[in-house]
Amino acid sequence: MTYLLLWIVTFIAFTPIDAAEFKIKPKDIRITINQQATFNLTLDEDIKVPVNVSFDIPHPDLLKIEPKYLIYQKKSQVMIKVFGINPGSLVVSANVTPANQTIFTQAFVRVTIEKSDTLYHISNIVGWIYFLAWSISFYPQIYSNYKRKSVVGLNFDFVSLNIVGFLMYGLFNCGLYWIPEIEEEYFNRNPKGLNPVQLNDIFFSLHAFAATAFTIAQCFIYETGDQRVSTTARIIHGIFTTIILVSVILSIINYLTWLDFLYYCSYVKLAITLIKYVPQAYYNYQRKSTVGWSIGNIFLDFTGGMLSMLQMILNAYNYDDWWSIIGDPTKFGLGFFSVSFDIFFLIQHYALYRHNEEKVIDIKG
Template sequence: MSILQYKWLLIFLACRHVQADLRVSTQDLTVPVNGQNTYQLYLTDELSEDVTILIEAQHIDLVRTEPSSFLITRENQTGNWTITVLGLSAGYVTLSSNVTPSTNIIFSDAYVRVIVEKSDVLYHVSAVVGWVYFLAWSISFYPQIYSNYKRKSVVGLNFDFLSLNIVGFIMYALFNCGLYWIPTVEQEYFSRYPKGLNPVQVNDIFFALHAVFATAITILQCFIYERGNQRVSTTARIIHGAFAIFILISIILSLLDTITWLDFLYYCSYVKLAITLIKYVPQAFYNYKRKSTVGWSIGNIFLDFTGGTLSMLQMILNAYNYDDWESIFGDPTKFGLGFFSVAFDIFFIIQHYVLYRRGFATRRSAVYFSMSCFQGSSRVHETAWRLS
């Protein structure tokens, strides 16, 4: 009988010390400069004592809250408490809720990430620009695929570029899919960045998987259509071997719990960044050796140029709207890669329309002359398709 009474006593004491959670209605809030927005605080359970809630801003020069603190008593702890956020200056800030005393309340999730923007119009313009460059990059693969199909030839398309491209997009797809779809990896990310957002969105996954698919179709064309004496160079094979060893070591370290799987995915993204820096070089050099851009689709370049330019424009718009120039100058990797790609696109355009324009015109003239002299020959028609 005494044991039963002891159990009931433990249950009673446990009920007396149930911890309540302090929650927020949203953890992401956008506020205009000189404007305001609101969110709600609420409790998941009743408290056994009075507590004081203090709202603290990471940067006090960006926002002000009303109220900045308030008291929750045992007699008045039902419903929601509305917090008004006033925007003072553009930027990013985190609002945290601190509780005193904190014995019977959990408030680690009671924070809000606030974006203070200069203009809502700029926000929508940036969103439109983002979708346009996303579409431009997504369809940029198809002019080359169509050109290969029309010519029934891949002569002029550098195989080193293709091989680097497929590996880069596979690494990019692994990073996006792993961080978005694997719960343990996502939890590792939030453990490392408790108040961060998952950087991978659905459109990132779609673009990566679609890029792998489109590049694989282009590679398949290399086995079907005429390719001349082209092959993947020894230099490219050595580069692929180095990447393969790096990824294999990373997998082994992840299996041995030396590094986390999140770190492995970051290493995959580093491989993608490295490939982005070097993948255009083989095609540019190949055009230079041939003194021609025939077989290398200029439509692909225009779309890639459009996507890269708009991507950098969006970064500049966001940097101005949120007064976040450090995202460009403090960590120039993303902006630098976009600029590097656009610079190569401009170089390809110069190769196509300036440097090797004469060679291109000469080839076409030779084809038309042959067609006029030997009209009706199937071999001539085939040659015309390949060189046009």
Template sequence: MSMELLLSEAKTATLWLDPALAAGDHPVSVRFTCEDSDSGHDFDPNSTESGCSILQLERNRYDFTLGPANGSKVEITVIASGSEPGKQQLVGHVLGQRALKDGKNITVDATKAYISVNVGRSSAILIVSAIVGWIYFAAWSISFYPQIWENFKRRSVVGLNFDYVALNITGFLSYSAYNIALKYVPKVEAEFFHRHPRSQNPIELNDVVFGIHAAFATLVVIVQCFIYERGTQTVSWFSRIFLAVVWSAYIVIAIVIQFSDVISLLTFVYVFSYVKLAITLIKYIPQGYFNYQRKSTVGWSIGNIFLDFTGGLLSMFQMFLLAYNYNDWPTIMNNFTKFGLGLISILFDVFFLVQHYVLYRHSGADHSSQSTLISGGGEFPHEHRTSLSKEEEEKLAVAGERASVPTLVRNLSKGLEPQQA
């Protein structure tokens, strides 16, 4: 279990003994020590040191006895001591073995006898952190819809790179599979707790909902790619080969797991998360290069980038906020994958904002000036022509045919008029 405390605050937890063990002849003695990680350390029953630095137990009592005399349960009062916040685990260790009535000895399993204690500086920081968490969750969830609306409004997906879409759907399907398996598949969860006996399941319900929603929104974009004007865009051979390798690996590993014990089910689930991390690293590159080739961001929704940037920035802000509240700065480096990927996503967002507002800020004006070029009988530059849908080009071409002759006659007549002295 976990416990949240503020400095100098105290809370009570209950330690229970299994009823089957409580019926024996001898009570069970348990000693609590403080440890800093889920890996634990070698317990020395002869040591009198508790190892507790940021917390203590009431009356400095760390040894407890459970049995029929006390109803097989004891109340443990945890106090946040000192002036420094932090995180520690209060871990129970059984002293020796215990004889049952039939004379057999049994070792009591105490793997669940622990409390993860977080001592924070301020409850206000926790409230702000929760609000920030919901804001960035909303920003990331909504970030898919500006691109969907942009495609719908233009009836075109020209300008949206198909490699980005293909990588995205594989990434979010993998992310969803990882979340669902670790959260709802009992065998996977049991294996996780076997490897990490004093850890909490890292997957929350909002992680599952976000992954499924993201995959659904990306599928909507894929449908738009089939029904709307897409020009000559296709998925590149690099992405096709990469995705073929990924999905083939999923199938092969699933078959291996079915017929052997070479790879555990939890390891297979971790593979889904590794693929998601790899895709997050590379998925923005094709779109950025595509914008560079076209010298335009037309068709690539900047609203998506603003929301993604907002979500990423707030996510990192929350990490620093919690690190400060619990004086737990090493956590950021220990979870460098999450921190690093968040930072990379923000850097890509900044790059796209620079493309849109600095490097190719006139691409929208070029887009609107194309009708003027056509109506005067001119020719589109190729890079601008790809920004329009087929329907838009046909309308502008018809308008150009109608306007070209009268415009030419008016220009010639003006040229023949006598000039004033």
């Protein structure tokens, strides 16, 4: 009986009596060092007993807040000032005591302090340039195929892996951006995070898939020589297909969430990005020629990869966040890996096989 009474008292003490909620707007603030900005902390309804509000600053060496402490009881809105001290990023959360009268899960703000606003805009420009470079990079190969009325020289393993990779990338982006239930699951796991998918990610992945599909259509129309998708590539496709089908089944029976399924799609895309250039490089070596493999595509891909890494370095310097490269090397590593292959293709084209002509004999894939 004593335990029952204790449970009831505890339940009453920690259950919200009113539906009053603390909220912070805006959710994102960007300032430079020694700059000031503001956000609003709002209580949307009156409460019975005054509550104390303080702010949890994970890195007080980066940011200063005024006022640090507040007392609320009536419905009101207070403007809070933030001052940038050192570069970095952090999430500032409101703590409320006693906590039983209010909801404050949305009472947080993401603050980014940068060294230079100019670097921020340069980084954005670099980002748009590499986005355009990667988007345009599909067309030199398409034009080369059309002009030659042949796809001899374009490795079919590369193309087949490419379209699967962009399909997986498109599924991940569209699912996380357009399906509310999946986005909600993401925010349940990352309550103070941002959706990592932006509209330009949607455009790039769908455009890349469509351009690659068009290239595959050219493979059915134009001269192909003796090329085919290799047995090795077929086995790899079988492994990826098995992974995706098992993930779909496990998601249907609720063993996995659909968000987990999208993560598996992204892992397949990651694996494909690591291996997709190998067949084309080996194919060029077999033929001792790069005829049919558009060098314009390589220049644009190289430009996009270099600028992608440059943007990461600019951001790491501007926010003093080198851990974004060292601690999570995937994006930087993929960019470096792609650029390395682009350099190898340039060497093949301009040094190793630059005297070879169209008459080169095709090698079976």
